[in-house]
Amino acid sequence: MKYTLLFLAAAGNALALTEYSGPVPKLRHKPFGFAGQATGGSTNSSAVYVVSDAGEPREAVAFPYAKTIHVNGTIQGNQLPNGTLARCQDYIDMTEPPGSAVHGFNFETYLLSLNATYVSLVEQAIADNTPFEGRNATEYRTLLGHQNGYRLVVAATQKAQVGFKLTNNTSLIGWDANAALNGINLYLSSVNNIWIRNLKLVPPQDCFPAPETFPSSWNALYDAIGLVTASNVWVDNCELQDQLSGEYVEPDIIEPGWQVDRFDGLFDCEDGTDNVTFSHNIVRNHHKSLLLGGGTKEADRDLGKMRFTIFGNHFNGSASRNPLMRFGSFDIFSNVYETRNDNPPRFNDASQAGRRRRRGALDRTPLDAVFQYHLGVYNQSRVQVQVNVFLRHGAFPNDTSRIFTISEATLSDRPAKVCIRETPPHFPSTMNGVAIASLSEVVADTVHFFVDSGMAVDGAVVLTCDGSRGYEVPKVLEDSGDVLEYVLSEAGQVLDETRRVEVDAMSSSNGVSSGVEARGMGRWH
Numbered sequence: 001m002k003y004t005l006l007f008l009a010a011a012g013n014a015l016a017l018t019e020y021s022g023p024v025p026k027l028r029h030k031p032f033g034f035a036g037q038a039t040g041g042s043t044n045s046s047a048v049y050v051v052s053d054a055g056e057p058r059e060a061v062a063f064p065y066a067k068t069i070h071v072n073g074t075i076q077g078n079q080l081p082n083g084t085l086a087r088c089q090d091y092i093d094m095t096e097p098p099g100s101a102v103h104g105f106n107f108e109t110y111l112l113s114l115n116a117t118y119v120s121l122v123e124q125a126i127a128d129n130t131p132f133e134g135r136n137a138t139e140y141r142t143l144l145g146h147q148n149g150y151r152l153v154v155a156a157t158q159k160a161q162v163g164f165k166l167t168n169n170t171s172l173i174g175w176d177a178n179a180a181l182n183g184i185n186l187y188l189s190s191v192n193n194i195w196i197r198n199l200k201l202v203p204p205q206d207c208f209p210a211p212e213t214f215p216s217s218w219n220a221l222y223d224a225i226g227l228v229t230a231s232n233v234w235v236d237n238c239e240l241q242d243q244l245s246g247e248y249v250e251p252d253i254i255e256p257g258w259q260v261d262r263f264d265g266l267f268d269c270e271d272g273t274d275n276v277t278f279s280h281n282i283v284r285n286h287h288k289s290l291l292l293g294g295g296t297k298e299a300d301r302d303l304g305k306m307r308f309t310i311f312g313n314h315f316n317g318s319a320s321r322n323p324l325m326r327f328g329s330f331d332i333f334s335n336v337y338e339t340r341n342d343n344p345p346r347f348n349d350a351s352q353a354g355r356r357r358r359r360g361a362l363d364r365t366p367l368d369a370v371f372q373y374h375l376g377v378y379n380q381s382r383v384q385v386q387v388n389v390f391l392r393h394g395a396f397p398n399d400t401s402r403i404f405t406i407s408e409a410t411l412s413d414r415p416a417k418v419c420i421r422e423t424p425p426h427f428p429s430t431m432n433g434v435a436i437a438s439l440s441e442v443v444a445d446t447v448h449f450f451v452d453s454g455m456a457v458d459g460a461v462v463l464t465c466d467g468s469r470g471y472e473v474p475k476v477l478e479d480s481g482d483v484l485e486y487v488l489s490e491a492g493q494v495l496d497e498t499r500r501v502e503v504d505a506m507s508s509s510n511g512v513s514s515g516v517e518a519r520g521m522g523r524w525h
Helices: 055-061 088-094 107-113 116-127 137-162 296-302 352-363 439-452 480-490 497-509 516-520
Strands: 008-011 014-017 048-051 067-071 074-076 163-165 170-174 180-182 185-189 192-197 200-202 210-213 217-219 225-228 231-236 252-254 258-260 267-270 274-279 282-288 290-292 307-311 314-320 329-333 336-340 375-377 382-386 389-393 404-406 416-420 461-463
Touching: 014 055, 048 055, 055 067, 055 163, 055 170, 088 137, 107 116, 107 137, 107 252, 116 137, 137 163, 336 480, 375 382, 389 480, 404 439, 416 439, 439 461
Parallel strands: 048 067, 067 170, 074 180, 163 185, 170 192, 180 200, 185 225, 192 231, 225 267, 231 274, 267 290, 274 307, 282 314, 307 329, 314 336, 329 382, 336 389, 375 404, 382 416, 416 461
Antiparallel strands: 008 014, 210 217, 252 258
Protein backbone atom coordinates (compact mmCIF):
# COMPACT_ATOMS: atom_id res chain seq x y z
CA MET A 1 0.00 0.00 0.00
CA LYS A 2 1.35 3.42 -0.93
CA TYR A 3 0.82 6.32 1.44
CA THR A 4 1.29 9.96 0.46
CA LEU A 5 2.62 11.89 3.43
CA LEU A 6 2.16 15.67 3.33
CA PHE A 7 2.04 17.09 6.79
CA LEU A 8 3.37 20.65 6.97
CA ALA A 9 1.79 23.86 5.78
CA ALA A 10 2.88 27.48 5.98
CA ALA A 11 1.28 29.51 8.73
CA GLY A 12 2.61 33.02 8.61
CA ASN A 13 6.36 32.78 9.11
CA ALA A 14 6.12 29.41 10.91
CA LEU A 15 5.42 25.86 9.90
CA ALA A 16 2.34 24.31 11.48
CA LEU A 17 0.94 20.81 11.49
CA THR A 18 -2.13 20.11 9.42
CA GLU A 19 -4.55 17.27 9.95
CA TYR A 20 -3.99 14.11 7.95
CA SER A 21 -6.93 12.41 6.22
CA GLY A 22 -5.34 9.53 4.32
CA PRO A 23 -5.19 5.82 5.20
CA VAL A 24 -3.50 4.88 8.46
CA PRO A 25 -1.91 1.66 9.70
CA LYS A 26 -4.24 -0.80 11.42
CA LEU A 27 -2.95 -2.71 14.44
CA ARG A 28 -4.69 -5.79 15.73
CA HIS A 29 -4.71 -5.47 19.54
CA LYS A 30 -7.49 -3.86 21.55
CA PRO A 31 -7.16 -2.29 25.00
CA PHE A 32 -7.80 -4.67 27.90
CA GLY A 33 -6.95 -5.18 31.53
CA PHE A 34 -6.96 -2.28 33.93
CA ALA A 35 -6.67 0.15 30.99
CA GLY A 36 -9.48 -1.57 29.11
CA GLN A 37 -11.55 1.63 29.02
CA ALA A 38 -8.80 3.74 27.46
CA THR A 39 -9.69 5.07 24.02
CA GLY A 40 -6.71 7.36 23.42
CA GLY A 41 -7.32 9.83 20.62
CA SER A 42 -9.86 7.68 18.81
CA THR A 43 -12.80 9.69 20.17
CA ASN A 44 -12.14 12.28 17.47
CA SER A 45 -11.01 10.51 14.33
CA SER A 46 -10.63 13.77 12.35
CA ALA A 47 -7.71 14.95 14.50
CA VAL A 48 -4.97 12.77 13.00
CA TYR A 49 -1.40 13.93 12.47
CA VAL A 50 1.76 12.33 11.10
CA VAL A 51 5.05 13.65 12.47
CA SER A 52 8.61 13.09 11.31
CA ASP A 53 10.95 15.48 13.15
CA ALA A 54 11.39 16.64 16.72
CA GLY A 55 9.42 19.89 16.46
CA GLU A 56 6.26 18.27 15.15
CA PRO A 57 5.37 15.84 17.96
CA ARG A 58 6.13 18.51 20.53
CA GLU A 59 3.49 20.68 18.86
CA ALA A 60 1.02 17.85 18.30
CA VAL A 61 1.02 16.39 21.81
CA ALA A 62 0.24 19.81 23.26
CA PHE A 63 -3.07 20.17 21.39
CA PRO A 64 -5.83 20.31 24.04
CA TYR A 65 -8.29 18.09 22.13
CA ALA A 66 -8.41 14.37 21.29
CA LYS A 67 -5.82 13.43 18.67
CA THR A 68 -3.96 10.52 17.12
CA ILE A 69 -0.31 11.17 16.29
CA HIS A 70 1.52 8.75 14.00
CA VAL A 71 5.31 8.75 14.21
CA ASN A 72 6.96 8.29 10.82
CA GLY A 73 10.64 7.25 11.04
CA THR A 74 13.06 8.13 13.85
CA ILE A 75 12.57 11.34 15.81
CA GLN A 76 15.65 12.55 17.69
CA GLY A 77 15.04 14.18 21.04
CA ASN A 78 18.25 16.21 20.85
CA GLN A 79 17.45 17.67 17.41
CA LEU A 80 17.71 21.46 17.63
CA PRO A 81 15.57 23.85 15.54
CA ASN A 82 18.45 24.28 13.08
CA GLY A 83 18.50 20.52 12.45
CA THR A 84 21.74 19.77 14.31
CA LEU A 85 21.92 17.26 17.17
CA ALA A 86 22.83 18.72 20.55
CA ARG A 87 25.75 17.31 22.53
CA CYS A 88 26.18 17.62 26.28
CA GLN A 89 28.46 20.65 25.86
CA ASP A 90 25.78 22.31 23.74
CA TYR A 91 23.32 22.19 26.64
CA ILE A 92 25.89 24.01 28.77
CA ASP A 93 26.55 26.59 26.05
CA MET A 94 22.79 27.07 25.46
CA THR A 95 22.16 27.89 29.13
CA GLU A 96 21.93 31.63 29.83
CA PRO A 97 23.68 34.30 27.71
CA PRO A 98 27.26 34.00 26.42
CA GLY A 99 29.79 34.65 29.17
CA SER A 100 27.46 33.45 31.93
CA ALA A 101 29.19 31.97 34.96
CA VAL A 102 27.20 28.76 34.57
CA HIS A 103 29.26 27.99 31.47
CA GLY A 104 32.02 27.11 33.94
CA PHE A 105 30.26 23.81 34.62
CA ASN A 106 32.22 20.71 33.66
CA PHE A 107 31.08 17.19 34.54
CA GLU A 108 34.53 15.92 35.51
CA THR A 109 35.11 19.04 37.62
CA TYR A 110 31.73 18.44 39.25
CA LEU A 111 32.80 14.93 40.26
CA LEU A 112 36.08 16.27 41.63
CA SER A 113 34.11 18.79 43.71
CA LEU A 114 32.48 15.85 45.51
CA ASN A 115 35.85 14.33 46.46
CA ALA A 116 36.69 15.59 49.95
CA THR A 117 40.32 14.53 49.66
CA TYR A 118 40.75 16.41 46.40
CA VAL A 119 39.06 19.54 47.75
CA SER A 120 41.29 19.45 50.84
CA LEU A 121 44.35 19.49 48.56
CA VAL A 122 43.02 22.61 46.87
CA GLU A 123 42.39 24.22 50.25
CA GLN A 124 45.92 23.33 51.36
CA ALA A 125 47.28 25.07 48.27
CA ILE A 126 45.28 28.15 49.27
CA ALA A 127 46.78 28.00 52.77
CA ASP A 128 50.27 27.64 51.29
CA ASN A 129 49.59 30.49 48.84
CA THR A 130 50.65 28.29 45.93
CA PRO A 131 48.96 27.42 42.61
CA PHE A 132 47.07 24.17 42.28
CA GLU A 133 47.74 22.22 39.10
CA GLY A 134 48.88 25.44 37.41
CA ARG A 135 45.86 27.55 38.31
CA ASN A 136 44.88 30.04 41.00
CA ALA A 137 43.87 27.83 43.94
CA THR A 138 41.41 30.35 45.43
CA GLU A 139 39.56 30.86 42.15
CA TYR A 140 39.53 27.12 41.51
CA ARG A 141 38.09 26.41 44.97
CA THR A 142 35.29 28.88 44.25
CA LEU A 143 34.60 27.15 40.93
CA LEU A 144 34.42 23.77 42.67
CA GLY A 145 31.92 25.15 45.15
CA HIS A 146 29.58 26.27 42.36
CA GLN A 147 29.57 23.02 40.37
CA ASN A 148 26.53 21.40 41.98
CA GLY A 149 24.46 24.54 41.61
CA TYR A 150 25.53 24.94 38.00
CA ARG A 151 24.62 21.30 37.34
CA LEU A 152 20.98 21.89 38.24
CA VAL A 153 20.78 24.87 35.87
CA VAL A 154 22.31 23.17 32.82
CA ALA A 155 20.29 20.01 33.53
CA ALA A 156 17.12 22.07 33.16
CA THR A 157 18.25 23.05 29.65
CA GLN A 158 18.53 19.43 28.60
CA LYS A 159 15.19 18.60 30.24
CA ALA A 160 13.43 21.32 28.25
CA GLN A 161 14.89 19.88 25.05
CA VAL A 162 14.23 16.15 25.50
CA GLY A 163 11.00 16.20 27.54
CA PHE A 164 7.69 15.80 25.66
CA LYS A 165 4.55 16.38 27.76
CA LEU A 166 1.42 14.54 26.65
CA THR A 167 -2.08 15.93 27.15
CA ASN A 168 -5.42 14.17 27.67
CA ASN A 169 -6.98 11.90 25.04
CA THR A 170 -3.86 11.22 22.98
CA SER A 171 -2.77 8.25 20.88
CA LEU A 172 0.92 8.19 19.97
CA ILE A 173 1.43 5.38 17.45
CA GLY A 174 4.34 4.28 15.27
CA TRP A 175 3.54 4.39 11.55
CA ASP A 176 5.40 1.11 11.04
CA ALA A 177 8.16 -0.91 12.65
CA ASN A 178 10.74 1.75 11.76
CA ALA A 179 9.08 4.31 14.05
CA ALA A 180 11.24 5.42 16.97
CA LEU A 181 11.50 8.14 19.58
CA ASN A 182 15.24 8.29 20.23
CA GLY A 183 16.40 10.15 23.32
CA ILE A 184 12.94 11.37 24.31
CA ASN A 185 11.27 11.39 27.72
CA LEU A 186 7.49 11.03 27.34
CA TYR A 187 6.08 12.73 30.41
CA LEU A 188 2.46 12.05 31.45
CA SER A 189 1.53 14.24 34.39
CA SER A 190 -2.09 14.52 35.60
CA VAL A 191 -3.41 13.27 32.28
CA ASN A 192 -6.07 10.73 31.34
CA ASN A 193 -6.73 8.40 28.41
CA ILE A 194 -3.47 7.75 26.57
CA TRP A 195 -2.33 5.14 24.02
CA ILE A 196 1.37 4.63 23.27
CA ARG A 197 1.77 1.94 20.62
CA ASN A 198 4.14 0.39 18.09
CA LEU A 199 7.15 2.54 18.92
CA LYS A 200 10.79 1.96 19.68
CA LEU A 201 11.34 4.06 22.82
CA VAL A 202 14.88 5.07 23.78
CA PRO A 203 15.21 7.29 26.87
CA PRO A 204 17.58 10.27 26.90
CA GLN A 205 21.06 9.78 28.27
CA ASP A 206 21.37 12.22 31.16
CA CYS A 207 24.35 14.48 30.49
CA PHE A 208 24.42 15.59 34.12
CA PRO A 209 23.47 12.70 36.48
CA ALA A 210 24.21 12.87 40.20
CA PRO A 211 26.21 10.06 41.83
CA GLU A 212 24.70 8.25 44.81
CA THR A 213 27.52 5.88 45.76
CA PHE A 214 30.96 5.25 44.30
CA PRO A 215 31.58 3.87 41.74
CA SER A 216 28.34 3.00 39.92
CA SER A 217 25.13 4.06 41.65
CA TRP A 218 23.66 7.12 39.95
CA ASN A 219 20.54 9.25 40.00
CA ALA A 220 19.80 9.94 36.35
CA LEU A 221 16.77 12.05 35.47
CA TYR A 222 14.99 10.58 32.45
CA ASP A 223 12.71 7.63 31.74
CA ALA A 224 11.47 6.54 28.34
CA ILE A 225 7.92 6.97 29.75
CA GLY A 226 7.17 8.63 33.07
CA LEU A 227 3.66 8.63 34.60
CA VAL A 228 2.73 10.95 37.47
CA THR A 229 -0.92 10.91 38.58
CA ALA A 230 -1.88 9.57 35.15
CA SER A 231 -4.84 7.29 34.47
CA ASN A 232 -6.15 4.96 31.74
CA VAL A 233 -2.85 4.47 29.95
CA TRP A 234 -2.20 1.64 27.48
CA VAL A 235 1.36 0.91 26.30
CA ASP A 236 1.35 -1.84 23.66
CA ASN A 237 3.69 -3.34 21.04
CA CYS A 238 6.58 -1.05 21.98
CA GLU A 239 10.29 -1.77 22.41
CA LEU A 240 11.96 -0.02 25.34
CA GLN A 241 15.75 0.01 25.39
CA ASP A 242 18.86 2.16 25.86
CA GLN A 243 19.75 2.68 22.20
CA LEU A 244 18.20 2.05 18.80
CA SER A 245 20.34 -1.06 18.22
CA GLY A 246 18.99 -2.61 21.42
CA GLU A 247 22.44 -3.28 22.80
CA TYR A 248 23.40 -2.44 26.37
CA VAL A 249 25.13 0.93 26.79
CA GLU A 250 28.40 0.62 28.67
CA PRO A 251 28.81 3.20 31.45
CA ASP A 252 31.31 6.00 30.87
CA ILE A 253 34.44 5.49 32.93
CA ILE A 254 35.77 8.67 34.56
CA GLU A 255 38.80 8.72 36.85
CA PRO A 256 39.34 7.55 39.50
CA GLY A 257 36.93 4.80 38.44
CA TRP A 258 33.42 6.28 38.30
CA GLN A 259 31.12 4.06 36.20
CA VAL A 260 28.66 6.71 35.01
CA ASP A 261 25.20 5.24 34.35
CA ARG A 262 23.30 7.92 32.42
CA PHE A 263 19.95 6.08 32.41
CA ASP A 264 17.08 5.91 34.89
CA GLY A 265 13.99 3.76 34.27
CA LEU A 266 12.21 2.76 31.11
CA PHE A 267 8.65 2.91 32.47
CA ASP A 268 8.22 4.60 35.87
CA CYS A 269 4.85 5.39 37.46
CA GLU A 270 4.00 7.14 40.72
CA ASP A 271 1.78 9.56 42.63
CA GLY A 272 -1.54 7.75 42.32
CA THR A 273 -1.24 6.66 38.71
CA ASP A 274 -4.06 4.21 37.98
CA ASN A 275 -5.57 1.84 35.41
CA VAL A 276 -2.53 1.01 33.28
CA THR A 277 -1.94 -1.89 30.90
CA PHE A 278 1.61 -2.66 29.74
CA SER A 279 1.28 -5.35 27.07
CA HIS A 280 3.11 -7.02 24.19
CA ASN A 281 6.26 -4.96 24.72
CA ILE A 282 9.95 -5.86 24.61
CA VAL A 283 12.04 -4.52 27.49
CA ARG A 284 15.63 -4.94 26.40
CA ASN A 285 19.08 -4.70 28.05
CA HIS A 286 18.42 -2.19 30.81
CA HIS A 287 19.24 -1.94 34.50
CA LYS A 288 16.14 -0.61 36.32
CA SER A 289 13.22 -1.14 33.97
CA LEU A 290 9.70 -0.75 35.47
CA LEU A 291 9.13 1.15 38.72
CA LEU A 292 5.45 1.05 39.67
CA GLY A 293 4.83 3.07 42.81
CA GLY A 294 6.69 5.81 44.64
CA GLY A 295 8.39 5.75 48.00
CA THR A 296 6.82 5.58 51.44
CA LYS A 297 6.10 9.31 51.45
CA GLU A 298 3.74 8.79 48.50
CA ALA A 299 1.64 6.07 50.15
CA ASP A 300 -1.42 8.27 50.67
CA ARG A 301 -1.51 9.11 46.97
CA ASP A 302 -0.91 5.52 45.78
CA LEU A 303 -3.07 3.38 48.06
CA GLY A 304 -6.36 2.42 46.43
CA LYS A 305 -4.96 3.22 43.00
CA MET A 306 -1.87 1.96 41.12
CA ARG A 307 -3.64 -0.87 39.26
CA PHE A 308 -1.52 -2.45 36.53
CA THR A 309 -1.86 -5.29 34.03
CA ILE A 310 1.51 -6.64 32.82
CA PHE A 311 0.75 -9.15 30.05
CA GLY A 312 2.51 -10.74 27.09
CA ASN A 313 5.83 -8.88 27.43
CA HIS A 314 9.35 -10.07 26.69
CA PHE A 315 11.86 -8.94 29.33
CA ASN A 316 15.14 -9.64 27.55
CA GLY A 317 18.31 -8.74 29.43
CA SER A 318 16.51 -6.58 31.99
CA ALA A 319 18.58 -6.68 35.19
CA SER A 320 15.89 -5.64 37.70
CA ARG A 321 12.42 -4.12 38.26
CA ASN A 322 10.44 -6.36 35.95
CA PRO A 323 8.53 -4.73 37.64
CA LEU A 324 9.14 -3.31 41.14
CA MET A 325 5.68 -2.92 42.76
CA ARG A 326 4.55 -0.67 45.61
CA PHE A 327 1.13 -0.08 47.17
CA GLY A 328 -1.09 -1.05 44.22
CA SER A 329 -2.57 -4.11 42.49
CA PHE A 330 -0.40 -5.82 39.88
CA ASP A 331 -1.36 -8.69 37.56
CA ILE A 332 1.74 -10.37 36.13
CA PHE A 333 0.41 -12.77 33.50
CA SER A 334 2.02 -14.63 30.60
CA ASN A 335 5.35 -12.83 30.23
CA VAL A 336 8.72 -14.18 29.11
CA TYR A 337 11.77 -13.36 31.23
CA GLU A 338 15.09 -13.99 29.51
CA THR A 339 18.40 -13.12 31.16
CA ARG A 340 21.90 -14.19 32.14
CA ASN A 341 22.26 -15.04 35.83
CA ASP A 342 25.78 -15.00 37.29
CA ASN A 343 24.70 -14.18 40.86
CA PRO A 344 24.69 -17.20 43.22
CA PRO A 345 21.43 -18.46 44.77
CA ARG A 346 20.17 -16.61 47.80
CA PHE A 347 18.88 -19.58 49.74
CA ASN A 348 22.11 -21.61 49.91
CA ASP A 349 25.83 -21.09 49.60
CA ALA A 350 27.22 -21.43 46.10
CA SER A 351 30.16 -23.73 45.51
CA GLN A 352 33.63 -22.25 45.23
CA ALA A 353 33.61 -23.23 41.57
CA GLY A 354 30.37 -21.34 41.14
CA ARG A 355 31.87 -18.30 42.82
CA ARG A 356 34.85 -18.44 40.49
CA ARG A 357 32.54 -18.64 37.48
CA ARG A 358 30.57 -15.68 38.81
CA ARG A 359 33.71 -13.61 39.43
CA GLY A 360 34.93 -14.19 35.90
CA ALA A 361 31.57 -13.15 34.48
CA LEU A 362 31.33 -10.03 36.65
CA ASP A 363 34.78 -8.96 35.53
CA ARG A 364 33.35 -8.67 32.02
CA THR A 365 29.97 -7.17 32.98
CA PRO A 366 29.28 -3.58 34.08
CA LEU A 367 28.07 -3.58 37.68
CA ASP A 368 24.71 -2.06 36.78
CA ALA A 369 24.06 -4.73 34.13
CA VAL A 370 24.37 -7.71 36.49
CA PHE A 371 21.02 -9.48 36.93
CA GLN A 372 19.47 -8.88 40.37
CA TYR A 373 15.81 -10.01 40.34
CA HIS A 374 12.60 -9.93 38.31
CA LEU A 375 9.56 -9.21 40.53
CA GLY A 376 9.97 -6.77 43.40
CA VAL A 377 7.29 -7.11 46.10
CA TYR A 378 7.33 -3.88 48.11
CA ASN A 379 5.10 -1.86 50.45
CA GLN A 380 1.51 -3.16 50.72
CA SER A 381 1.42 -4.34 47.11
CA ARG A 382 -1.07 -6.93 45.88
CA VAL A 383 0.57 -9.13 43.27
CA GLN A 384 -1.04 -11.86 41.17
CA VAL A 385 1.21 -14.14 39.11
CA GLN A 386 0.17 -16.69 36.49
CA VAL A 387 2.05 -18.80 33.92
CA ASN A 388 5.24 -16.91 33.11
CA VAL A 389 8.27 -18.30 31.30
CA PHE A 390 11.81 -17.88 32.66
CA LEU A 391 14.75 -18.47 30.33
CA ARG A 392 18.18 -18.32 31.94
CA HIS A 393 21.81 -18.85 31.04
CA GLY A 394 25.05 -18.00 32.80
CA ALA A 395 26.72 -19.48 35.88
CA PHE A 396 23.43 -20.24 37.69
CA PRO A 397 20.83 -20.88 34.97
CA ASN A 398 18.31 -22.81 37.09
CA ASP A 399 18.26 -20.66 40.22
CA THR A 400 14.73 -19.63 41.21
CA SER A 401 15.74 -17.57 44.25
CA ARG A 402 15.95 -14.33 42.25
CA ILE A 403 12.53 -14.48 40.61
CA PHE A 404 11.23 -12.39 43.53
CA THR A 405 12.77 -9.87 45.88
CA ILE A 406 11.24 -8.36 49.04
CA SER A 407 11.83 -4.83 50.30
CA GLU A 408 10.27 -2.22 52.57
CA ALA A 409 8.15 -4.99 54.11
CA THR A 410 7.88 -3.66 57.64
CA LEU A 411 4.14 -3.57 58.46
CA SER A 412 2.69 -6.93 59.47
CA ASP A 413 -0.71 -5.32 60.07
CA ARG A 414 -0.79 -4.07 56.46
CA PRO A 415 1.05 -6.78 54.56
CA ALA A 416 1.91 -7.11 50.90
CA LYS A 417 -0.07 -9.98 49.34
CA VAL A 418 1.18 -12.40 46.71
CA CYS A 419 -1.17 -14.75 44.84
CA ILE A 420 0.25 -17.53 42.66
CA ARG A 421 -2.60 -18.65 40.38
CA GLU A 422 -0.93 -21.83 39.21
CA THR A 423 -2.86 -24.59 40.92
CA PRO A 424 -5.05 -26.83 38.71
CA PRO A 425 -6.65 -26.08 36.32
CA HIS A 426 -3.95 -23.42 35.80
CA PHE A 427 -0.53 -24.47 34.52
CA PRO A 428 2.78 -23.68 36.26
CA SER A 429 5.49 -21.25 35.23
CA THR A 430 8.64 -22.82 33.83
CA MET A 431 12.39 -22.30 34.20
CA ASN A 432 14.32 -23.28 31.06
CA GLY A 433 11.42 -25.44 29.92
CA VAL A 434 10.99 -27.27 33.23
CA ALA A 435 7.91 -26.66 35.36
CA ILE A 436 8.54 -24.80 38.61
CA ALA A 437 6.81 -27.26 40.91
CA SER A 438 5.62 -24.63 43.35
CA LEU A 439 6.14 -20.95 42.72
CA SER A 440 4.35 -20.39 46.03
CA GLU A 441 7.21 -22.16 47.79
CA VAL A 442 9.67 -19.94 45.95
CA VAL A 443 7.83 -16.89 47.30
CA ALA A 444 7.78 -18.35 50.81
CA ASP A 445 11.50 -19.13 50.68
CA THR A 446 12.21 -15.60 49.46
CA VAL A 447 10.20 -14.11 52.33
CA HIS A 448 11.99 -16.31 54.87
CA PHE A 449 15.36 -15.29 53.46
CA PHE A 450 14.61 -11.58 53.85
CA VAL A 451 13.06 -12.01 57.30
CA ASP A 452 16.02 -14.10 58.50
CA SER A 453 18.40 -11.49 57.07
CA GLY A 454 16.64 -8.74 59.02
CA MET A 455 15.49 -6.97 55.84
CA ALA A 456 11.76 -7.69 56.31
CA VAL A 457 9.35 -8.19 59.19
CA ASP A 458 7.70 -11.56 59.71
CA GLY A 459 4.12 -11.36 58.44
CA ALA A 460 4.70 -8.29 56.26
CA VAL A 461 4.35 -10.43 53.09
CA VAL A 462 1.68 -13.13 52.94
CA LEU A 463 0.63 -15.69 50.35
CA THR A 464 -3.09 -15.40 49.67
CA CYS A 465 -5.50 -15.30 46.75
CA ASP A 466 -8.29 -13.06 48.02
CA GLY A 467 -9.27 -11.45 44.74
CA SER A 468 -9.80 -12.18 41.07
CA ARG A 469 -8.56 -10.82 37.77
CA GLY A 470 -11.95 -9.44 36.83
CA TYR A 471 -11.27 -8.96 33.11
CA GLU A 472 -10.50 -10.96 29.97
CA VAL A 473 -7.02 -11.12 28.47
CA PRO A 474 -6.50 -11.10 24.67
CA LYS A 475 -5.78 -14.81 24.60
CA VAL A 476 -6.05 -17.52 27.24
CA LEU A 477 -2.65 -19.21 27.31
CA GLU A 478 -2.98 -22.66 28.77
CA ASP A 479 0.66 -23.54 29.39
CA SER A 480 4.18 -22.16 29.17
CA GLY A 481 4.63 -23.40 25.61
CA ASP A 482 1.67 -21.30 24.54
CA VAL A 483 3.09 -18.33 26.45
CA LEU A 484 6.48 -18.59 24.77
CA GLU A 485 5.01 -18.91 21.28
CA TYR A 486 2.53 -16.09 21.84
CA VAL A 487 5.04 -13.63 23.31
CA LEU A 488 7.73 -14.27 20.70
CA SER A 489 5.08 -13.68 18.04
CA GLU A 490 3.22 -10.72 19.54
CA ALA A 491 5.71 -8.67 21.59
CA GLY A 492 7.47 -5.72 20.02
CA GLN A 493 6.82 -3.53 17.02
CA VAL A 494 4.73 -4.87 14.17
CA LEU A 495 3.67 -4.01 10.67
CA ASP A 496 0.09 -2.92 10.20
CA GLU A 497 -2.47 -5.64 9.50
CA THR A 498 -2.52 -5.07 5.71
CA ARG A 499 1.22 -5.49 5.42
CA ARG A 500 1.18 -8.46 7.82
CA VAL A 501 -1.21 -10.33 5.50
CA GLU A 502 1.06 -9.61 2.53
CA VAL A 503 4.14 -10.87 4.38
CA ASP A 504 2.39 -14.00 5.67
CA ALA A 505 1.20 -14.78 2.13
CA MET A 506 4.73 -14.34 0.82
CA SER A 507 6.08 -16.57 3.58
CA SER A 508 3.60 -19.33 2.74
CA SER A 509 4.47 -19.17 -0.96
CA ASN A 510 8.14 -19.60 -0.05
CA GLY A 511 7.44 -22.69 2.00
CA VAL A 512 7.83 -21.08 5.45
CA SER A 513 5.72 -22.83 8.04
CA SER A 514 2.92 -20.99 9.78
CA GLY A 515 3.35 -20.10 13.45
CA VAL A 516 6.13 -18.15 15.12
CA GLU A 517 8.52 -18.26 12.14
CA ALA A 518 6.03 -16.91 9.60
CA ARG A 519 4.61 -14.29 11.94
CA GLY A 520 8.11 -13.24 12.87
CA MET A 521 8.73 -12.14 9.28
CA GLY A 522 5.92 -9.64 9.71
CA ARG A 523 7.96 -7.44 12.06
CA TRP A 524 11.09 -5.41 11.45
CA HIS A 525 13.68 -5.92 14.20
